[in-house]
Amino acid sequence: IKPLRMYLGGPGGTGKSRVINALKDFFVQRNQSRRLRLASYTGVAARNIGGMTLHS
Numbered sequence: 001i002k003p004l005r006m007y008l009g010g011p012g013g014t015g016k017s018r019v020i021n022a023l024k025d026f027f028v029q030r031n032q033s034r035r036l037r038l039a040s041y042t043g044v045a046a047r048n049i050g051g052m053t054l055h056s
Contacts (some may be wrong), residue, residue, distance in 0.1 A: 020049050
């Protein structure tokens, strides 16, 4: 199965974190959280979404 990779971008306050949290909840509710990986370009953003930096 080919992995789905998505980019979610936009200015501050547009709801990016809300979308990410909804996706996390979706995977957790279906007991599939191990299939979701979150990454960001910066350490602060990665920490805010509970993910890792892309270079990690």
